[in-house]
Amino acid sequence: MSIDTLRAQYEAYPYPARNPADEKKRLITGSPSHLDEVNHFVFGGRLDHGKPLSVLVAGGGTGDGTIMIAQQMADAGNPGRVTYLDLSDAARAVAEARGKARGLTNIDFRRGSLLELDGLGPFDYIDCCGVLHHLDDPSAGLRSLAGALKPGGGIGLMVYAPYGRTGVYQMQAALRTITDDLPLNEKVALAKRLIGHLPRSNWLLNNPFIGDHKQADADLYDLLLHSCDRPYTVAELADLAASGGLAVAALMEPYRYEPSVWIKDPRLLKRLEELTWLERAAWVEQVTGAMTKHIAYLVRPQDVEGAVARPDGPEVVPVLRDLDGAALAKGLPPGGVLEAELMGAVIPLPLPRLAGPILARVDGRTTLGDIHRAVAEKAGALSWEAFLAQFTQLFTALNGVGKMYLRRS
Numbered sequence: 001m002s003i004d005t006l007r008a009q010y011e012a013y014p015y016p017a018r019n020p021a022d023e024k025k026r027l028i029t030g031s032p033s034h035l036d037e038v039n040h041f042v043f044g045g046r047l048d049h050g051k052p053l054s055v056l057v058a059g060g061g062t063g064d065g066t067i068m069i070a071q072q073m074a075d076a077g078n079p080g081r082v083t084y085l086d087l088s089d090a091a092r093a094v095a096e097a098r099g100k101a102r103g104l105t106n107i108d109f110r111r112g113s114l115l116e117l118d119g120l121g122p123f124d125y126i127d128c129c130g131v132l133h134h135l136d137d138p139s140a141g142l143r144s145l146a147g148a149l150k151p152g153g154g155i156g157l158m159v160y161a162p163y164g165r166t167g168v169y170q171m172q173a174a175l176r177t178i179t180d181d182l183p184l185n186e187k188v189a190l191a192k193r194l195i196g197h198l199p200r201s202n203w204l205l206n207n208p209f210i211g212d213h214k215q216a217d218a219d220l221y222d223l224l225l226h227s228c229d230r231p232y233t234v235a236e237l238a239d240l241a242a243s244g245g246l247a248v249a250a251l252m253e254p255y256r257y258e259p260s261v262w263i264k265d266p267r268l269l270k271r272l273e274e275l276t277w278l279e280r281a282a283w284v285e286q287v288t289g290a291m292t293k294h295i296a297y298l299v300r301p302q303d304v305e306g307a308v309a310r311p312d313g314p315e316v317v318p319v320l321r322d323l324d325g326a327a328l329a330k331g332l333p334p335g336g337v338l339e340a341e342l343m344g345a346v347i348p349l350p351l352p353r354l355a356g357p358i359l360a361r362v363d364g365r366t367t368l369g370d371i372h373r374a375v376a377e378k379a380g381a382l383s384w385e386a387f388l389a390q391f392t393q394l395f396t397a398l399n400g401v402g403k404m405y406l407r408r409s
Contacts, residue, residue, distance in 0.1 A: 003087065003113060005227050006134065010061070010088035012184045017216035018062040020097035029322075031252045031295045031402065032156025033057075033065045033127040035072035036319050040405035041250040041297040042125060042154035045309030045316065047407065049073075053080035056123040058114040058145060059131030060084040063095030069127065070099065070107050083120060084109045114141055121148035129158040130293075132240070134228050142244030146300075154299040154307065155246065162231040163285065164292035164343075167203030168210060169231075171224050179225065187225050188217050208344060209292050232294060234282040241298050248278060249307040252295035255400030256342055257281035262288055290343040309406035311388065311395050314369025318362045318395065319405045329360035340401040349397040352390040354379065359394070367409050 018028075031037060039047040047053065053073060057066045063084070070082045084107055086092050092109055099107050110120075114131065126145050132138040138159075145155055162169075175194065179187040195213060198205055204213070212223040232240060234251070241248050255261050259272050259280055272280050285291050299307045309316070328338075334356065338349040357378060361371045368391060376382040398404035 007087040009184065009221065009227065010086075011090045013188075013218035013221045014062050014088060014091040014094050015218045015222050016062055016064065017218045018064070018094055018098065020094060020101045023067070023098050023101040027068065027071055028064050029068050030064065032129060032158060032297065033069045033125075034321070035069055035076065036321060036405045036407070037252070037402070038069075038125055038154075038156060038297075039407050040309045040319075040399075041252075042156075042299060042307055043152075044306045045405075045407040049076045049078040051078075051080075053078050053125065054121070054123045054150070055080065055082040055125050055127065056117075056121065056145075056148065057082060057084050057127040057129075059128060060086045060095055061088075061091050061130075063091075063098045065127045065129050066095055066107060067098050067102065067104070070104050071102060074104060074106055080106070080124075082107045083123070085112050085114060085120070087111065087113060115144050117144055117148045122150040122153075123148055124150050124153045126153070126155045128155060130160075132157065133159045133230050133232065134226065136228060138230075138240060139243035142240060142246070146244045146246055149300075151300075152303060154249065154297055154303070156295070156297055158293055158295045159237060159240075160229065160231040161285065161291040161294050162233060163289045164209045165207075165231055166289075167205070167207045168223060169229075171202075171204050172226070172229065175224055184221070184225075188221055191220060191224050209290055234278060234285050234294065237294050237296060238278055241296070244298075245300065246298040247301045247304050249297045249299045249304050251281055252297075253342065253400060253402040255340075255347070256288075256291065257284050258400065259284055259287075261342070261347055261400075288343060290345075309408070311368065311392055311406060314367060314372065314384070315409045316368045317365065317407050317409050318368065318371075318391075319364045319407055320362055320398075321403050321405065323398075323403050325359040325362035329356040332356040332359070338397070340403075342401065347401075349401065351397060352393040354387070354390045355394050358391055362404075 039045055055069055060066045066082055066084045073080055084095060096109050126149060128145055132141050135141045175191055179190050212219040238248055251257050260269055332355060334353045336351050339346050340349055354375060357375045358371060361374055372384060372387040395404055
């Protein structure tokens with residue numbers, strides 16, 4: 001596949017399909033590159049927003065990651081800048097219009113390839129979401145990005161996963177047979193005709209985790225007609241990271257990769273105890289069969305130990321994502337259970353006895369030390385160790401489903 005072929009696709013079908021006018025009513029957020037998530041899983045919660053954060057979004061498309069992190073940096077008062085890089089003028093035009101609609105002035109828009117970063121950087125953080133799996137040589141792409149990374153920095157990566165995309169690659173092969181010599185718009189037309197005439201036995205029709213082909217033409221093209229698309233298992237992702245001189249610090253959301261979330265038999269779980277966390281994650285991927293992508297944070301091997309924040313001291317500040325702690329605490333009984341959706345399944349999140357009083361005080365500013373003192377005043381004698389055990393159970397559950405992060409005050 002040539003760069004020209006890739007550019008031609010995204011000039012005709014900027015991806016994902018976005019309307020800049022929608023910025024007036026919502027901010028699209030996700031992973032990787034949510035600022036609180038990056039702080040937690042790359043910088044150990046140590047980001048100082050008084051210091052400029054330099055960010056590269058490599059393969060920015062129509063701007064989801066760029067707009068999200070640029071807006072969040074602006075909201076946090078961070079004086080840094082985001083560099084957007086993409087091959088497609090059409091995609092960049094959409095991203096620029098979205099930034100303009102929000103009044104963002106902290107983005108530099110550039111046309112170019114992540115394989116040619118001379119003169120750019122170095123960067124504290126690099127977003128590369130859904131790009132490397134479309135390159136002829138993904139390892140070369142990752143090495144290029146790693147070369148533009150500052151010491152202590154990290155990369156937020158998304159690559160497709162094979163088992164949850166069962167049916168996609170069979171359909172891609174089938175469509176190549178009948179569309180290879182056609183213009184792009186005729187490929188889309190034929191793909192729609194084929195989808196409308198598929199037998200009920202078709203794997204794509206029977207895959208509940210894939211629905212992109214039912215949306216805009218850009219989504220259909222990217223899913224079924226892309227000229228270069230390879231998925232990665234967890235093990236292959238770890239190998240890809242190593243090929244760029246990096247290591248996997250974390251996978252999103254952590255509970256997706258936790259065996260005990262999906263398998264309750266203690267004898268089976270006992271057999272996994274000697275495995276590394278990545279080996280256990282690879283096993284879960286094989287067992288669930290539901291993962292359509294992997295979102296990972298990569299850092300240099302020497303930085304892995306300190307990359308992920310931990311609830312290890314009174315100066316730590318818990319931060320909720322898309323949750324109101326005080327509202328959630330109302331009516332939450334001691335030792336209650338919350339429910340979360342993961343990969344199409346609803347999983348219970350058993351909470352500790354003091355989950356309600358703790359959540360009522362989680363506002364993104366209050367430290368664990370201050371929360372401990374406030375809860376102890378209400379609950380009576382409560383040692384730091386006993387409080388921390390309660391908080392750690394709560395944190396593990398909410399962090400596991402991407403709803404709580406940590407930062408250091």
